[in-house]
Amino acid sequence: MTHALRRRRILGRLLRHRTGAFGLALAAVLVLVALAAPLVAPADPAAVDFDRVLQPPSTTAWLGTDELGRDQLSRVFHGIRSSIVVGVLSVLLALVVATPLGLVAGYRRGVTDAVVSRVTDTLLAFPFLVLAVGLAAILGASLLNAALAIGISQIPNLIRVVRGEALRLSNEDYVAAAVAAGARSGTVLFRHLLPNSVNALLIQITVAIPAAIIGEALLSFLGLGVQPPTPSLGVMLAAAQTYFAQAPWLVVFPGLTVVLATLGFNLLGDGLRDALDPRGGPMSDAFRPADRSRELSGRR
Secondary structure, three states: OOHHHHHHHHHHHHHHOHHHHHHHHHHHHHHHHHHOHHHHOOOOOOOOOHHHOOOOOOOOOOOOEOOOOOEHHHHHHHHHHHHHHHHHHHHHHHHHHHHHHHHHHHHHOHHHHHHHHHHHHHHHOOOHHHHHHHHHHHHOOOHHHHHHHHHHHHHHHHHHHHHHHHHHHOOOHHHHHHHHOOOOHHHHHHHHHHHHOHHHHHHHHHHHHHHHHHHHHHHHHOOOOOOOOOOOHHHHHHHHHHHOOOOOHHHHHHHHHHHHHHHHHHHHHHHHHHHOOHHHOOOOOOOOOOOHHHHHHHHO
8 A cells, every 4th residue: 555545545534524624624724814815815904094993894894993994804814824824833943853852862762861851841840831921021022033932832742742652663663673674773763763753743733733823822912922013813812902892803803713723723633633543544654654674674
């Protein structure tokens, strides 16, 4: 069975998973909106119109306008873009740092594992959002610094996941065969352990992205993330506090967008976990490379 066929089977399982398919569709729509925000937004999100201040939702402004007469739908679209950008950048940063550390700690064990594990445990003692807020306060308020702060805060959890996978996979026969065949540590780590950890990483990514979206909204709400006039869901929620009784739509629509974004990725993660369930067959080898170690062990 080829890798392409295995992946198609996993995709088929995911699409047959009702909540997983719904999460995939919702996440895909949000990503498309983020990519095409300048094209699909009906107006300039920063355009001020004092003749349309605090207008309720209507055919001319589907989600209403804010205290400066700016179109809320356009600002929500661009706010989704900011959230997705921060989510993707922060998760990529966390993966780049956590993946090699977790692999080395789980495979080498000993002193290396002890040092990495103790540092990870220390960072995990701080709640994710508290650590992100502290780092953002130190780094300064901007979109990139928010992504950096959230990414650093997510590194400990990813290290723990990758380390656990490395510990489990290092006991597999194909790893022992590769070592017996003379494979170096780097080859074992990045040719055998890393590809076979992809399943767990994919699921973890779907957990990390919604956490990053919430983190970005919180940092922007506190003034430590995206800065006005750049649209952000957190900035919109912060500005709407004063007008909640007068214009509740200023709170409802950005807040609902945050809920839908986190819900979509979380449901996608649930569907992926079920689609990659080893009891269903494909998880253990769906992303497995063509292990030369198996061929070598068969020839010995």
